[in-house]
Amino acid sequence: MDRLKVDAVVIGAGVMGLSIARALSLAGLETVILEETDQIGSITSSRNSEVIHAGLYYPKGSIKARTCVAGREALYAYCKARGIKAERIGKLLVCVNDEERPKLEAIAASALDNGVRDLLRLSPSEIGELEPELTCTAAFFSPSTGIIDSHAYMLALQGDFEANGGVIAFKTPALAIKTAMAGHVVACGGEEPVDIEARFVINSAGHGAQQLASKTLGLDRQAIPGQWFAKGNYFSLSGRQPFRHLIYPMPDPAGLGVHATLDLAGRCRFGPDVEWVGSDDSLCVDLKRAASFYKAVRRYWPALPDGALIPDYAGIRPKIHDQATPIPDFRIDGPDQHSVRGLINLFGIESPGLTASLAIGAYVANLLGVSRADDPFI
Incomplete structure (x- = not known):
């Protein structure tokens, strides 16, 4: 040979x-x-969601925290120099009840530890001005979060x-x-x-x-390390588009929650959820999962109409932990x-x-x- x-x-x-x-x-x-x-x-x-993350969630000093914060600014600069579409549209990180507020405050503290200095606490009137359709009890705005043509x-x-x-x-x-x-x-x-x-x-x-x-x-x-597969399903939204920014609820144990993302054309989709699967080739979105999406999205957007969610696409996260282990x-x-x-x-x-x-x-x-x-x- x-x-x-x-x-x-x-x-x-x-x-x-x-x-x-x-x-x-x-x-x-x-x-x-x-x-x-x-x-x-x-x-x-x-x-994936094609989101440029600000670096809010990750433990101080972790590889994730350090490379996300440094990589974010490098990525925006690279996209500008190469003529790649990328927009700092910002995201609202929201809690929908008082029980979630400590988790929201913990994320804000983590962001500060990671060197993210531009996270803004919003008043109820500021939340309503930015996103009139949104229902929440508290929110932070991350202006450094954006979207990219990956x-x-x-x-x-x-x-x-x-x-x-x-x-x-x-x-x-x-x-x-x-x-x-x-x-x-x-x-x-x-x-x-x-x-x-x-x-x-x-x-x-x-x-x-x-x-x-x-x-x-x-x-x-x-x-x-061991190997596990966590499928992330996405549903797109038909009809009127409700948001101008990304909307992120409180994260769940294996992901960042079913959030509202926008593409570069302004179209809204929801996801990803977390579906533990046995292989990396299970890429079809099951319409039956729509029920859990309606429930998750209506926690922060109660006006989501029946029949508005359409199965879109799915991806598989390359996990090195199981359902019982923190990320x-x-x-x-x-x-x-x-x-x-x-x-x-x-x-x-x-x-x-x-x-x-x-x-x-x-x-x-x-x-x-x-x-x-x-x-x-x-």
């Missing part, structure tokens, strides 16, 4: 793999992305990567990794199987990350975690992964000890 030799191999051409590969190519590394499908961002990265963003990352000499090998699954001090070897499948030797290997395979890690010779199995931090495991030089495994990269992606690219480059070329966005 033929063997190629490059500086770095990134596995997975979702938003995370593209951003990491961009950072490595900016540092002058000859980098190849292996992607098992025939296009970029076709799995998890294409099935596909255009991923295309721009691909363009940067390729302009710096990077290559994406589509329809080329990574089958196994053999680690070694002199250089790791990635066995690739597809129409023309090949082995690729690289000093650095980044497993950013999303739902396939654990499986690939289990086929990494030289990696301790104790370094591989953990991102797992971006380097040599300090698994003792294998030059290998990075990414596990459980769900929300706010899109927002944090540029910052995570820089984070991975730093873990590898790569001195990056000047990046105006990070």
Whole structure:
């Protein structure tokens, strides 16, 4: 079998793999992305809310908090420079009764701990002025929250990567990794199987990350977390659009609650909910779930008409925890975690992964000890 030799191999051409590969190519590394499908961002990265998060919810000092806050501003700057549609439309974080108020205050305190200084407490009159249709007992407004054309963003990352000499090998699954001090070897499948030797290997395979890690010779199995799948369903709204901003209720144990999001055309949809499933290929939205959506949405928008919700799309969160466990931090495991030089495994990269992606690219480059070329966005 033929063997190629490059500086770095990134596995997975979702938003995370593209951003990491961009950072490595900016540092002058000859980098190849292996992607098992025939296009970029076709799995998890294409099935989300397209929200740019402010960094409100995450524990102080966590990877999520640090990369979300840094990544947010980097992402807005990147979109402006590249002509990508992104709007700071803002969101209202709301509680619908007094029992939820402590949770709302805790989120506001967390935001401050994370360096988010622009969260605004709203009076009842200010809430009514911003969103007349909204029913709540208290709210904060996050002006830094926004929405983005995620596909255009991923295309721009691909363009940067390729302009710096990077290559994406589509329809080329990574089958196994053999680690070694002199250089790791990635066995690739597809129409023309090949082995690729690289000093650095980044497993950013999303739902396939654990499986690939289990086929990494030289990696301790104790370094591989468990794997669960939490489906997020979305319903779009027919008829009159009620909101001008994103509306977020109090989060639930596995997600941020059934919120109202807007796309760049101003159309409203609701979701995602949390539906624990057994695999990553259950992507149909069951109309029967509409009943729980009506109940959830009417807590903050009682005027939601019967028959107004239409099944839209679904995505699967790559979970590394079960229903009984609180949401953990991102797992971006380097040599300090698994003792294998030059290998990075990414596990459980769900929300706010899109927002944090540029910052995570820089984070991975730093873990590898790569001195990056000047990046105006990070």
